[in-house]
Amino acid sequence: MNKNGxxxxxxxxxxxxxxxxxxxxxxxxxxxxxxxVNGVPISTxxxxxxxxxxxxxxxxxxxxxEGKKELLDLLIAREVLNQEGKAMGFHKSALVKERVxxxxxxxxxxxxxxxxxxxxVTPEAMKSYYTKNKDDFREIRASHILLKTEDxxxxxxxxxxxxxxxxxxxxxxxxxxxxxxxxxDLDFFVRERMPEGFAEAAFxxxxxxxxxxxxxxxxxxxxxxxxxxxxxxxESLTQPQLQNLRxxxxxxxxxxLKEKAKxxxxxxxxxxxxxxxxxxxxxxxxGHQH
Numbered sequence: 001m002n003k004n005g006x007x008x009x010x011x012x013x014x015x016x017x018x019x020x021x022x023x024x025x026x027x028x029x030x031x032x033x034x035x036x037v038n039g040v041p042i043s044t045x046x047x048x049x050x051x052x053x054x055x056x057x058x059x060x061x062x063x064x065x066e067g068k069k070e071l072l073d074l075l076i077a078r079e080v081l082n083q084e085g086k087a088m089g090f091h092k093s094a095l096v097k098e099r100v101x102x103x104x105x106x107x108x109x110x111x112x113x114x115x116x117x118x119x120x121v122t123p124e125a126m127k128s129y130y131t132k133n134k135d136d137f138r139e140i141r142a143s144h145i146l147l148k149t150e151d152x153x154x155x156x157x158x159x160x161x162x163x164x165x166x167x168x169x170x171x172x173x174x175x176x177x178x179x180x181x182x183x184x185d186l187d188f189f190v191r192e193r194m195p196e197g198f199a200e201a202a203f204x205x206x207x208x209x210x211x212x213x214x215x216x217x218x219x220x221x222x223x224x225x226x227x228x229x230x231x232x233x234x235e236s237l238t239q240p241q242l243q244n245l246r247x248x249x250x251x252x253x254x255x256x257l258k259e260k261a262k263x264x265x266x267x268x269x270x271x272x273x274x275x276x277x278x279x280x281x282x283x284x285x286x287g288h289q290h
Contacts, residue, residue: 037079121249127234129249134231141227142202143184145169146176146219153213153220160210166224192248
């Protein structure tokens, strides 16, 4: 495939997962269309929206006539695939309906998060939240070595106690590839960013201390605390710290929604899913509410 063909395929795939565009049956002739496919208009408005989105994501430069013509060709390709797929009945398939439901759900969730950010995570609210919960924003810098089993973790701890180099062992055996490349370094983080178990252990440690094996949902960790820093004044927060604060506040708002919701958990089903047993092994009526 040549370079233009590769670009076409990539951008076409991008379009295929966008929400369905403007499809007007009645009054189609009145639409300001840049093209028509079997009488269905590709409106100028739709064309400009797609162009703006691609430019905004750095996926193309459509200033020239040639660039715009290539984009239009992509929209035409999308429309002919859409029409042919509907003619074959694909839009009625269970898989397509499931994907549509997933897409709608994702868009609704995204809009809800944007609403929380706009209405609840204002600069004034951020300062107030940070001031009231300042102790929660103490940061530590730690490294870890992640292993699958407790026995593996104990063996690595023995090597460290015998003088083994933490960074070298992390690169060699840690199953967390991102941090392993950096010798296990996780950089600075606040308590909320880390999973249960890990956070409790790390924030109870002293500088330069190395932990015993610590269990979390991801496996067993050997943790080394490298540095600590107390919370600074709100006005001194860096952009990454402000972003962490926004995330913390969004999570807090989500927790409030969860508290208000009537949630029922089928513990037997959850245990069955975790064990890999067949679904019928779980008891149907073993739900509980909280």
